[in-house]
Amino acid sequence: MKSLVVLALVAGLLAAPAPAPAATPPARTAPPAQTAERASTARTIHLGGVAVTLHSGTTQVVTVNRSSGHLARVSLYQRVDGRWRRLTTTTDGRIGYGGLVQGSKRRQGTGTTPLGTYALPSTFGTHRQRSDWDLSHRLIRSGDFWVQDNASDYYNRYRNQRDGGFRWWLKGHPESSERLTDYGKQYEYAIVTTFNQSQVRHRGAGIFVHVNGKGATAGCVSAPLWFLTSLFARLDPERRPVVAIGR
Template identity: 25%
Template sequence: MGRVRSDSARCAAWVVTVAGTLLAALAACGSPGRGASAPEPDGRAARSGIDASDPHGVPGVGPGLRRRIPAGSGQVVAVYGEDRNSADSTVVLYTRRGEGWRRVRDWPAHNGRKGWTADHRSGDRRSPVGVYTLTDAGGVLDDPGTELPYTQDRSFAAPRWWARPYWHDFDYVIAIDYNRVRGTPPNDPRRPEGDGKGGSIWLHMDHGSGTSGCVSMSRQAMEFLLRTLDPDRRPVVVMGDRADLLSR
């Protein structure tokens, strides 16, 4: 079962001091009205456009990004964007098998409503292209049984002044380690590379359209990932539009 990090005293103090920043963090993920620590390693999947010619590499990922996947990583969440300016994408979970990768499952997903960028900036409504670790999870709902450190707290809830389809976006989230402090709750507001580089980029639940930079999926997909990702296997996300994934 997951290790629940719900130290109420710490969370209460944190909420009091950074409540305003938290709303900004939530907005970075999915607000309908707006819109790294990362560089350590920096038909879906079978549809045309995803290159599976190298049996030892993650399909559709070029050699540059492939080299940024840590040698000890045994799980890759690949996000294949339909187009550089599209909000539609496909998420595929791969696990390492010998020298190659086995496709486990795939799901339809959404990314930034304006598409993708290799130079993500706060408010650009594009998702960052790259390879990022996945170390921390949380959400409004109880831990579904993840091995990732999980913070359950009502402070994740989307504001009720957002449109109703967005209210459950953060019932489950997995932090993408882009411009954040790894080993902290996903809604920790600190941004080591500065606010201008954006942050609060998460995997979270879907509201049926593009996000402000996060990647969103169904509740079933999020529950599967939470129950499957194993910190001992050093999971990472490899994300971008198909053209950039192949060319980098």
């Protein structure tokens, strides 16, 4: 009988479930909000009250901060010894008569200035390139246009009428292009921006930083003559300059 009892006890022990292992604590990770904040900080800074999306290698930024109506404060910042320094500024900047709009929502002919950050790759104007101008430059010549013809492969491009490819003869038409020689004062000094570089039709063409006219612009950013001459002498392609337009 004793042997039967011992066998029953052994069988019961073998059938009993093993104790569950202790739970392993979850790995510690950084809070998602903090991770997102660090990523955002790495891409965006604020200068002169304007959010700037830095391009790779950018150490020069022109900020455009609307003050009231079509007026804006326009400033040039440069990164020196690890810090951003304001080199020059004007309170007599201008924006479009239609106000400001998100770049992706802009429509041609609305007189709006696109919000956002855009590269400043080149210049053009009524003067030949000088030794202290480092950006690529074009001298305006007879027949030069900035194409705003949505049917053209050269939409939002610099083009001479002799080269064809756009309806340069359109006048007073929603898709008429800008004859650059017609704006000798504003385009004495003009800096090209990369707004709508991908040529999205009807989004708009020819958004520049140029010399002030009489009032608001048709969508460009403008500033006094002295400010533009200062930009021409200071902007350096190796610093990957951009313009950041904010509210």
